[in-house]
Amino acid sequence: MLLIYCPYCEVERPELEFRCGGEAHIARPTDPSTQSDEQWADFLYMRTNTKGIYAERWRHIHGCGRFFNALRETVGDKFLKVYKTGEPKPDLDAIAKEASR
């Protein structure tokens, strides 16, 4: 069982307290009516499903209840970084370099 750091509670807690919310940084368009069918299908269904570093939404559902974002390395199943909702997506290349060191 993984340990996950909640950036709001500022504690490490077992995975059981959290729920994954799928890929992060997919914002719902502010006016969906302007979206073409292709754009909307992309928003609904297309995910990068990266082999490597993946930005995901996680929710501390049995703790503070808040959503945050995390970078998880999907091959080794390791959390590399967590950050609060609304904070910009980190530079994945820089994180990858750091992780390989």
Add this chain to the structure above:
Amino acid sequence: MSQPFRTHSGGRIDRNKQLTFQFDGEELTGVEGDTLASALLANGRHLVGRSFKYHRPRGILTAGSEEPNALVGIYRKGDQTPNLRATQVELYDGLKAISQNRFPSLDFDVGAVNDLLSPLFPAGFYYKTFMWPRAFWDRVYEPIIRAAAGLGKPPINPDHDTYGNLYAHCDVLVIGSGPAGLAAALAAAETGARVILCDEQSEFGGSLLSESDATIDGKSATEWVEDSIRSLSAKDNVTLLPRTTAFGYFAQNFVSLAERVTEHMADPDPALPRERLWQVRAKEVVIAAGAIERPMVFPENDRPGIMLADAGRTYLNRYGVKVGDNVLVATACDTAWQAAFDLADRGVDIAAIADMREKPSEALLSVAHARGIRVETGCVITGTQGRKRVSGALLGRVTSGGVTSAGEVTCDALLMSGGWTPTVSLYSQSRGKVVWDDTLGTFVPGAPVQNERSAGACAGVYGLSATLEAGYNAGEQAAKAATGKTAKLARAEANGADAGNGGILGALPHDRNASKVKAFVDYQNDVTAKDVKLAVREGMHSIEHIKRYTTTGMATDQGRLSNLNALQIASTSLGKPLTDVGLTTFRQPYTPTTFGVFANVSRGDFFDPVRRTPSHDWVVENDGVFEDVGQWKRTWYFPINGEDMHAAVARECETVRKSVGLFDASTLGKIEVVGPDAAEFLERMYTNPWKKLGVGRCRYGLLLNEAGFIIDDGVIGRLAEDRFHVTTTTGGAAHVFATMEDYLQTEWPDLNVWITSTTEQYAVCAVQGPKAREVIAPFVEGIDLSPDAFPHMSVATGTFCGVPCRLMRISFTGELGFEVNIPRRHGKMVWETLAKEIEKHDGTVYGTETMHVLRAEKGYIIVGQETDGTVTPHDVGMSWAIGKNKFDFVGKRGLQRPDLVAEGRKQLVGLLTKDPKVVLEEGAQVTKLANPPAGTSAEGHVTSSYHSSVLGRSIALAMVKGGRDLMGKTLHVPMPSGAIEVEVTDTIFVDKEGGRVNG
């Protein structure tokens, strides 16, 4: 003493405590400290089982958890636990064991005919033989295979035992208590670090318990173990866990341990669990799992009496048992010589030491010479004799041209050693990658991937001094890494038990007819050297394929005994270096682990929470019948005077429509949506418009996902400008709440809204029927119930029976209806009050079945029954629920997708069978023709179907392609007994005008 093979002194046993036990009904004796295996051997019994495929007689091969042959069933508490390793089963007085995989008896087993038929059972036999036809697999092949093969029989009764579970944290977890593990624990504990030391055996000490003449700090090895354990147990920062197997190494140093708490006791305290699961989060882990000896792969290497050399030594030195009177030792490495010397010193005849190597060390030769032991060098075993016990062996001289016969030797036991294999299972589980060590001729752990270090023999470090040193270092380093603290513990000085040389991998050469003899690689799965070679010839070139084709390494030891030999045979056959053939992955669990450990307390009522409504006790007292709806217990129907379900539901339905009914709706999800932007939030979530809904009014809400499909519905009442009472379906409550939170937090953080789940806070009594107002009126205060003041779809707060209440006038039956929401703690009182009151009005309590029939009569959908996650509001005729002038809501864009606006989608319709008595089956397919040709796709399916007692006929709802254009048309519902004719109708069967909601 009646145990003829018991020595007179020595060992970790108490000869004064005699124990009686049964094996296959025969009464035998052992002593305290025995395992079942050592007790059987003390009685001269080697034959303990029959092999998996060929039913060959098998004996005890090892003295540890890797035992492949000696699997037994143990009777306990009136049932039998199968497949326990006799080498791990501790003897207690009255123990009852049975052998397995034999019929009718161990001595005479009819399945042994498989051995004679063995040419029919080559590698991949199952794949080749039972390919087709498919139906034969289910009806013929599998039952026969299951009956003929297999190991023990599973217990038939529910498990009587209890199991414990606990989480633990420590600085340093030390796995294994041989010299390396003990030294690591001592060194780590010295720093003050919190240490857990676990070992799968009953006694700490590992290989030290089998030592004969080695000393540590001038003490015997076992004295040093005792002193070390005494000093560890005196420390508050140390937890000692014997009989505890570390079976799983997971991410971030999360290690699972299974502790056998009472299995070894004759009469355990019933308050204690049988086993205890420890889930340990360790800052640092020291793996000191040791090494195990490899069998030698020579023809007929599986007869009872053939055993690993170190096991023979363990039985002698630790358990005081001689494995035979005349023992032949076959080896390719030094350590087996020590077994021969120890046995000889105990008066056992050594028939010979046959060492494959041309030139074993002079030191060994001279010790053997001094004891008068015959030594054959450059010599292999080429076959053995004896049916149920080895009686002799063929020797062969290894020459440059092959093997030539070197005569026969008689013996009653044969000890063998192909060298040592480090136990890298847990290191592999930690996701470490093993590396090949050419000097040792084996795989050893590579770089650690987690906060872990392997120490001692499991890392390829042999010899007592070196092992102790590796343990001390690992313990110190682990403690420092975990706590930052250091302490230098004085090193114990060891003498003896030096590292040996030698070892062999793969099949040994011989001069026998290779097509006739069996040399076993994997004992438990009956895989021979020939099978591995055949697999290679038939095109299996990766070890993963060879493993699956032959089943080698798939036994309960996961190939700890067999992998390297199998790899070497494959590598030779393929002409590729061993490291290119690959190594299969070691997975959890390290040894077989009971389901009880995993299931633990999650059984019965603890398997899943049971949620009960406030009416529960009353329903039990009044003989209501429950159904499970998710975790909820809901009342299904209330039979009276011996009614069956059909009669009860018919009566309940008629009574509700005629007078009044009371229904427990507490399970409905409830969410309080509060804040200045509450209406805006609901506007965005639900399809309906909310901003203009007046305070005190309710509206039906429909919730979609972004794809445009219905996911939930419920009535929403506005209690104030900034406060809504939202209801959801019973099953959808948690998901709807989570979805709302998701949008609020991540998409619309600008909205000033709080949501709170209040499902558990309110009990809900639904009163439905023409007399509903009369029933509730006497108890309501503060709310004007008159139709003008409180019309259909109203909500108000007041009191009910003197307790605070939210009263809603809503209907899921089509009748005049009220839902009384009261604080849950008052739910029982209100329910009982109303149950009494409705009697005065000739009313009834009713359950979920009647609720379903009544709503179906009105054509109201149930999300999850009429819908299946691919259904839009238009499909179910609810376009009216979509706010036409809304800028946006969840699913609005989705509804415009081409597939969702296309013609020919399935639409909700009513179906009336031509024969009013016939009730359709829910889920049945709807077709145009009565007998459609095979391959025709259905036009739709039945979603709801009931007998309506009010209408005196059956009714059904269905999703049918273009259904609303088919009104009055005839369709068919094909069933095994013939097609049923149906007419397509609208969805409302009762009160089409909808006047009854006004009472």
